[in-house]
Amino acid sequence: MIVRKSDEMMILRSKQAGFLFLAFGLCALELAGCAPATVNKSPTTTAHEDHDHEHEHGIPSHKPKTLTDAVGQLVPRWKSVTAEVQAGHVEHVEGEFTELLDIIRWLPELAADTDLKKAEWEQVQHSSQELETIVLALRSSRGISNSEDFDTLAAQLLRLAESTVSPASESPHAATEESVESEPHHSAK
Amino acid sequence: MEAVGWGIVLRVLQAGLQAAPFIFTGLCITGMLHRLMGHRHTRWLFGSNTLASLFQSWVIGMLLPGCSLGVIPIVKQLRKSGIAVGTIFAFALSSPLFDPLSMLYGLTLSKPLTILAFAFCSLVVVTISGGLFDWWFPNTEVTVDEPPETPPGIKRLLAVLVVMARETASGTAVLIGCGLLGVGLLTAMLPFASLQNTMGHDNPYSPLLMTSIAIPAYATPMMAMSQLGSMFQHGNSIGAAFILLAFGAGMNLGLLTWMVMYYGWKKTALWMGLMLIVVIAFSYGIERPLYPTDIEPANHTHAFDTYCQPFAHGSPLPHGYPAEIWRRIRLETQPHELAGAAMLACLALLGMGLRWLDQRWVIETWLNQRSEQAADATPPVWDIVVPGPVLAGIGFLVIVGCSIAGCYAYYPSPEESLEELNLAKTEALGSALSGEYPHALHWIPICESWNRRLQVGAYLRHGHLSDYHRMKARVFRDKLELLEHMVEDHDPPEAIRHQVATTTRVFSRLAAAYRQEL
Numbered sequence: 001m002i003v004r005k006s007d008e009m010m011i012l013r014s015k016q017a018g019f020l021f022l023a024f025g026l027c028a029l030e031l032a033g034c035a036p037a038t039v040n041k042s043p044t045t046t047a048h049e050d051h052d053h054e055h056e057h058g059i060p061s062h063k064p065k066t067l068t069d070a071v072g073q074l075v076p077r078w079k080s081v082t083a084e085v086q087a088g089h090v091e092h093v094e095g096e097f098t099e100l101l102d103i104i105r106w107l108p109e110l111a112a113d114t115d116l117k118k119a120e121w122e123q124v125q126h127s128s129q130e131l132e133t134i135v136l137a138l139r140s141s142r143g144i145s146n147s148e149d150f151d152t153l154a155a156q157l158l159r160l161a162e163s164t165v166s167p168a169s170e171s172p173h174a175a176t177e178e179s180v181e182s183e184p185h186h187s188a189k
Numbered sequence: 190m191e192a193v194g195w196g197i198v199l200r201v202l203q204a205g206l207q208a209a210p211f212i213f214t215g216l217c218i219t220g221m222l223h224r225l226m227g228h229r230h231t232r233w234l235f236g237s238n239t240l241a242s243l244f245q246s247w248v249i250g251m252l253l254p255g256c257s258l259g260v261i262p263i264v265k266q267l268r269k270s271g272i273a274v275g276t277i278f279a280f281a282l283s284s285p286l287f288d289p290l291s292m293l294y295g296l297t298l299s300k301p302l303t304i305l306a307f308a309f310c311s312l313v314v315v316t317i318s319g320g321l322f323d324w325w326f327p328n329t330e331v332t333v334d335e336p337p338e339t340p341p342g343i344k345r346l347l348a349v350l351v352v353m354a355r356e357t358a359s360g361t362a363v364l365i366g367c368g369l370l371g372v373g374l375l376t377a378m379l380p381f382a383s384l385q386n387t388m389g390h391d392n393p394y395s396p397l398l399m400t401s402i403a404i405p406a407y408a409t410p411m412m413a414m415s416q417l418g419s420m421f422q423h424g425n426s427i428g429a430a431f432i433l434l435a436f437g438a439g440m441n442l443g444l445l446t447w448m449v450m451y452y453g454w455k456k457t458a459l460w461m462g463l464m465l466i467v468v469i470a471f472s473y474g475i476e477r478p479l480y481p482t483d484i485e486p487a488n489h490t491h492a493f494d495t496y497c498q499p500f501a502h503g504s505p506l507p508h509g510y511p512a513e514i515w516r517r518i519r520l521e522t523q524p525h526e527l528a529g530a531a532m533l534a535c536l537a538l539l540g541m542g543l544r545w546l547d548q549r550w551v552i553e554t555w556l557n558q559r560s561e562q563a564a565d566a567t568p569p570v571w572d573i574v575v576p577g578p579v580l581a582g583i584g585f586l587v588i589v590g591c592s593i594a595g596c597y598a599y600y601p602s603p604e605e606s607l608e609e610l611n612l613a614k615t616e617a618l619g620s621a622l623s624g625e626y627p628h629a630l631h632w633i634p635i636c637e638s639w640n641r642r643l644q645v646g647a648y649l650r651h652g653h654l655s656d657y658h659r660m661k662a663r664v665f666r667d668k669l670e671l672l673e674h675m676v677e678d679h680d681p682p683e684a685i686r687h688q689v690a691t692t693t694r695v696f697s698r699l700a701a702a703y704r705q706e707l
Contacts, residue, residue, distance in 0.1 A: 059485060112660040113695065118706045121657045 062099045067110040067124075068161045070103050074131070074154045077103070082147060085138060097139050104131045107157070114164040124160060127153045195510035196498040197373040199517060203495075204372045204407045206522050208258040209529030211409065212365065214588060215259030216356055216536065219266045220349035225581035228335050231270040235280065237330060238273040243319040246276050247312050250283030253585065254592040256409045257285040257441045258368045262361045264447065274329040274452060275319035278460060282315055282439045289592045290599055291410035294641065297648045297659075298418050303479050307417075307431055310471050314435065318463040326456060337557045341574045348556045351543065357533060358540025368443025371405035381501040384493035388425040390486055395426035396472040400465065403436035404445075406496050413438035416492045418641070422666075424486030427479045428472030435468045489674070491634075520631065596649060599642070603650075603703045606643035613639055614696055617669075618689045626676050633673045640666055640699075647707055661702045668692040 064070035084093040111124040236242025295304035339348040420430045448457040617632035648654040
């Protein structure tokens with residue numbers, strides 16, 4: 001059988017391609033060290049498991065459950081950091097600043113978990129941005145605080161939060177199969 | 190061992206079905222390039238051996254829908270047309286990264302700028318590596334005779350079909366098989382759910398781990414984009430996300446095998462080395478600037494489960510592995526994937542039939558023959574002969590147009606998405622309540638998918654999506670994901686019931702927001 005030079009090259013290169021697969025096989029073997037995630041946990045779960053799910057999702061412990069909770073924490077936390085900054089204990093309040101900023105940034109998300117309409121939600125978003133600016137200004141200027149504006153915005157947010165039904169204030173009725181049934185058909189407008 | 194074997198079968202079948210429509214599109218493009226454009230006009234369209242040609246190839250690749258398996262017949266055709274290897278690789282890498290469906294999906298993620306940055310980075314990657322490669326190896330253009338012209342009319346269209354059929358039953362199928370083999374190899378090596386706690390933003394090795402997974406992996410542009418979305422949502426490494434897009438969607442073992450076979454080991458290794466250096470350098474460079482600041486990183490994700498073994502050890506299936514594979518394929522396969530697979534099967538049959546027929550009669554001889562009657566007759570004035578390249582250009586525009594029109598079908602109106610989401614939610618939450626956990630775990634990802642399609646559908650029809658609507662969808666997604674983990678971990682029924690109630694309430698608010706305030 002006559003084998004042409006180009007055919008020989010092709011055979012050689014096919015062998016090289018075979019080596020490519022072998023190389024990837026060996027590389028992949030290294031990956032085999034990846035441990036499988038736990039599949040089945042014991043059915044006897046405890047209360048801290050709910051916390052575990054939250055931890056898995058990176059939900060920090062200082063995250064409020066509801067908008068009302070979050071808004072309620074704003075003024076006391078603000079007063080605390082302001083007092084510390086004015087007393088010259090700047091280095092002690094970095095953690096408190098971070099937590100206060102976190103709570104302010106969570107406000108739009110918590111507000112979306114209520115019955116607030118679009119215009120009201122956008123008001124929460126806007127207030128959250130303004131509050132963030134005030135807190136950042138305090139942190140950077142080390143002492144000059146705009147407490148009046150902060151209090152006014154916090155009071156507006158409290159009014160909005162109290163006007164709506166937030167998850168915690170709703171009746172914690174247990175879901176039944178009927179309650180998750182499909183909604184009645186909505187005809188297209 | 191049995192679970193691993195059947196797991197490979199399932200993953201290869203899933204990848205093959207997902208790739209089928211893209212492979213069919215790739216074959217259409219190959220047929221048109223070969224019989225309508227010809228080598229000369231193809232070289233004009235893509236350019237060759239210049240920096241401009243790298244940009245041209247990137248733009249064409251971005252416009253045409255494709256995946257890394259569907260691009261194989263096209264790159265073979267580009268080589269035959271005498272195009273330099275750097276330009277071919279630029280097209281091969283950029284074509285599978287984005288298509289209109291995945292681009293829209295990406296633009297409605299919380300940080301659309303990241304997706305645009307990824308697209309720009311891909312252009313820089315192909316320009317640097319392609320430019321350097323063509324500079325080092327300037328003589329990679331092969332000379333192949335121009336195919337004989339086919340007379341206009343039905344014969345010309347038949348000739349395109351014949352090219353498609355022959356390509357399906359040729360070495361292309363073997364190369365596609367090699368790509369799918371890479372998927373099987375990865376499945377064999379990655380234990381069930383072994384990537385759930387990986388790819389963290391704070392882990393400096395995340396981009397490197399992703400590189401070793403993404404090269405043999407296969408992902409359609411849409412799948413890669415949804416995984417990217419999940420990575421952003423979970424606060425995973427942005428560098429790893431870019432590598433997933435560049436190598437997971439853009440590369441596979443079939444394409445690498447083609448490079449080794451036609452350009453040799455050395456050139457392929459050099460190209461891969463260049464790519465790895467540029468892509469990995471980019472991935473570390475963008476990690477901090479593009480990392481979203483408003484995300485609480487989660488140390489758990491299901492985004493990469495699809496690359497791992499699908500069956501857990503020690504959890505026997507009541508009806509056996511084949512029945513489970515059949516059940517999953519039946520449930521997960523989309524109509525367009527089935528249509529693609531059916532058309533590929535027809536083309537393969539036709540291709541094999543033509544190969545058998547070649548011993549007696551070569552169809553191309555008849556196709557290229559001008560009928561004597563037509564040659565003698567004077568054509569009517571209105572019978573204009575459209576040149577092949579014009580016809581091919583129209584064909585490409587139709588493909589791009591169809592993929593844009595397909596967006597409206599894939600992302601229906603918010604009203605329609607909400608109805609589908611409502612049905613999926615009822616299945617998911619109902620089965621979580623009644624303790625049918627596998628059923629719930631099947632329907633929760635479907636809910637998440639419809640939740641995304643709801644947002645993209647609204648964006649597509651209104652030109653924008655407000656922060657309010659994005660946030661409503663995000664809250665629903667978070668509740669669903671928490672429920673998914675509770676179901677997976679077999680939490681107490683009381684806790685699951687409470688989560689179901691919360692999720693139902695959040696859905697009602699989501700539906701009201703999209704129905705009344707859009």
